[in-house]
Amino acid sequence: MDEVSEAGRPPRGLRADPPAAIWPAADLQAMLDGTERAMLLVTRPDEGRPHPVIVWTNRALRLLTGLAGHELAGARLRRLRAGGPDEPGFAALLSALAAGLAWTGELTLPTRTSGTLSLTAQLEPLADGRHALLTLEARTAGRGEPGEPDLSGAARLLGDLMGGGLYRLRADVDAGLKLEWADAAVERLTGYPLPELLARGGLSGLVVPKDRARLRRRNLDLMNGVATETCYRLRTADGREIRLVDRARPLRAGGTTAATTGLPVVAAVGTLRLDHTGEPRGSGPSADARLMAELLDGTILLVDAELQPLWVASGRDDALSLALADLDGASLDEVLGEELAEQWRDRIEQALVTGRRAQTGFRWPVSGQVWHLLAAPMGPEAALLVVRPLPAGQDERSGQPPQPSFAAEEEPFLRLVLEHVADGVLVLGEDETVRRASRAAERIFGLPASALRGRSVASLFQPQERQPEGVAEAPGRFKERAAIRAAGELVPVEVLAMRLPGELPGGVLIVRDMTLRKQTDATIRNLAYTDPLTGLPNRLLFLDRLEQAIERARRNRQELAVMVVDLDRFKLINESLGLDKGDRVLRAVAMRIGNSLRRSDTVARPGSDEFLVLALATDGAEGAGKVAQKILDGLQAPFQINGDEPTVTTSIGIALFPHDGDDPDQLLRNAGTALARAKEQASHSYQFYTTDMNAKAYQRLVLESRLRKATERGELSLHFQPLVDLLEERIVGVEALLRWNSPELGFVPPSDFIPIAEETGLILPIGEWVLRQAVAQMREWHADGLHGLRIAVNISARQFQARDFVTKIRRLLADTGFPGPFLELELTESSIMRDVEETVHRLRELAELGVRVTVDDFGTGYSSLAYLKRFPIGALKIDRSFIADVTTDANDAAIARAVVALAETLKVRVVGEGVETRQQFEFLRALGCNEAQGYLIGRPMPAANALAWLRNGGRQA
Secondary structure, eight states, X not given: OOHHHHHTOOOTTOSOOOOTTTSOOHHHHHHXXXXXXXXXXXXXOOSSXXXXXXXXXXXXXXXXXXXXXXXXXXXXXXXXXXXXXXXXXXXXXXXXXHHTXXXXXXXXXXXXXXXXXXXXXXXXXXXXXXXXXXXXXXXXXXXXXXXXXXXXSHHHHHHHHHHSEEEEEEEOTTSOEEEEEEOHHHHHHHSOOHHHHHXXXXXXXXXXXXGHHHXXXXXXXXXXXXXXXXXXXXXXXXXXXXXXXXXXXXXXXXXXXXXXXXXXEEEEEEEEXXXXXOXXXXXXXXXXXXXXXXXXXXXXXXXXXXXXXEEEEEOOOSHHHHHHHTOTTOXXXXXXXXXXXXXXXXXXXXXXXXXXXXXEEEEOTTTOOEEEEEEEEXXXXXXXXXXXXXXXXXXXXTOSOOOOOOOGGGHHHHHHHHHHOSSEEEEEOTTSBEEEEOHHHHHHHTSOXXXXXXXXXXXXXXXXXXXXXXXXXXXXXXEEEEEEOTTSOEEXXXXXXXXXXXXXXXXXXXXXXXXXXXXXXXXXHHHHHBOTTTOOBOHHHHHHHHHHHHHHHHHHTOOEEEEEEEEETHHHHHHHHOHHHHHHHHHHHHHHHHHTSOTTSEEEEEEXXXXXXXXXXXXXXXXXXXXXXXHHHHTOSOOOBXXXXXXXXXXXXXXXXXXXXXXXXXXXXXXXXXXXXXXHHOSSEEEEOOHHHHHXXXXXXXXXXXXXXXXXXXXXXXXXXXXXXXTTTEEEEEEEEEEEEETTTEEEOHHHHHHHHHHHTTHHHHHHHHHHHHHHHHHHHHHTTOTTOEEEEEOOHHHHHSTTHHXXXXXXXXXXXXXXXXXXXXXXXXXXXXXXXXXXXXHHHHHHTTOEEEXXXXXXXXXXXXXXXXXXXXXXXXXXXXXXXXXXXXXXXXHHHHHHHHHHHHTOEEEEEOOOSHHHHHHHHHHTOOEEESTTTOOOEEHHHHHHHHHTTOOOO
């Protein structure tokens, strides 16, 4: 089960187990528990459940009533009714619930002390149509009508959760975030089932190229512990382009969401919903906006980050207001001019970045009139602007009232400020020479105030290509510069220039030392973009370089190669030498790969034992192959690690631009597919991507997705193949064989879906289903008169190694009353040899139940005879590969004789499978083989056909 749904489940003992999409995720629940307003989530009545049920409650409700969470979760809503069935408040509430309507009123609730509590209540139906949110608040004195509950925060987010989709991201070792789980609503939004969505790289794999930078910035904010709201577009499975609003919140170790804990971000959860706002450009301003513009005696504009107006509402008839009102979608640059438009952009960007209002004064060059601009953020990409005439007495540049000059009696105060202010302060004369300097300025420039006094301000800073503006012409915002210390050292600083107030000549420079911030920024960038173990770029930086390389290669019509390099069986090095030496091997591998590449190429480590390589201008497959072979050759020699000499073998998957993809995600995905093929082919080799690989990977993904639903849809069935006693030529049992007939895919061979079931863990529920179906069928046949027949069932290694395997067999026999001696479990050699001591223990437990065990496909694996004699097994099954040519190939005949002789020594039966000719049948009988199975005796048949076949005595060999 995924972590999101598990984290939000109620504690044991509750009578209801709400769906994961309804029970709030851990961080959302913590946030709702922190609200003062009591909340509970209830179901709406329907035909199947006519009584509303409480799904979830927050802490505030439990504090109000004194009732514990386990008393309320899963209980009917009437549990909170203090009066009888006719109580008006509850009757109105139930009516509104049934109709799916919002409701506001008063309720009386019982409390733990047997008293009652009067509350104001508001019911809010949720977007899923099946639930509603009920908010409650204690009535306050003098309050007439119940107020509106604050659903703009946590409760509104819960409503969004019901109307949209929930997903969870997992922090990767490369400081990135990968999609870990998404609910059915996300599948509906994207058109992809979750396994296919994960295989395509999560949501980032669907985002349109122009919006991918937004998703990367979103991930960086989350990794820094900052909650985000982002809008982006992605392409759905049917090719449509949709726009989504994505709200995400980071989760830190221990489940906390507080940004001040100092714990690392380990995951993030978020909600997705369609952006129904549309483009506001066409809708124009509302009547309220026009009225507000008239009341403010100004102009109100909604603009995007590039000064493109979305709508304008004007309440004046002067030249600037009329020009703004007549824009009709044109850029503001046409009205403001380039320099003034840039000033506006600065204020808009400041408002969007900080999330707070920004303001400034400006002079419109056309009329010379002075105005005031106020910018307020309206979401991540738009700002609301208010433009009004500047009132008399306010400063043109700052938009603030003028500051009074210092009188003589205030001089001690000024001296005190200059001594203790943290930033450097330089008071300048009209000729822009230093008149005064603060203690912090002395420290920044490495000179005493006496040495600074009289120096030109220009001599204190490193010259730039464009000579810095004088104080009188400074725009009034911080600019990055480099200060020159007395010893010639350059210090990064931020400088803010301001005029002295009133008519005083000169100005003031605020100089802020940026050394520590630069060092911190460099450290953060290093942590965000490099692998801490090897110092190589991580996946984020690699993707950035790959994106730039693709653009250059596209312009220059060049080719490039993307390689995924994976160390084979590196887990053995960690287990045998320890994690510390394993890390040293990884660092040595990183160095050797780097030495195999040119300076223009890039090697990155996204995590674990995998590396990524970007090789530029490879001149096609031949050049990429040479690079890959050079990497393999460089890793051939053993490593010297504190006296140990471990060796590593490597597999490399290669994808070429533009042949195998034209964007980073597609190239990496295809290189990963090629890597899987390289691992299948041979150790220490490389493989190029082909379209056929992608088709096979997609086919496997489809199979896995369909297989997950096959059991509940009734698509799986059992066929039965008979087993015959060779000496008496009579039927002694049948083997149950799993079959899958999919409505979409048709008949799927077991060789295609059984390996997928074993790899994904689906074999556990499927295997248990097969066991129960097979036993139930044989029990039915026994009751129908077919006494004495055994049922044989194949058991996978994953099933057998499960801790509760024997317990499940014991429970199955007890539940069905089926006798253990008539149940035969078939295990492969490899599955029983993995943990010999545990295998012996489990086989003895099965023998105590009377259950027989057969070693299937004997001779194809590796069995130690010393161990085999310790196993309480009932039979050895000779693999069909030896039976096929047993009458014509002397080697196969010798193997069959050896198995029979071994079985006689161990006093167990021998079964030959795959018997298709009379000659094979007679050979095995003459050899002393006990039983046989194959097409000669009977093919696998559905239950009904097998029953008719068995009643007729079968087709005798």
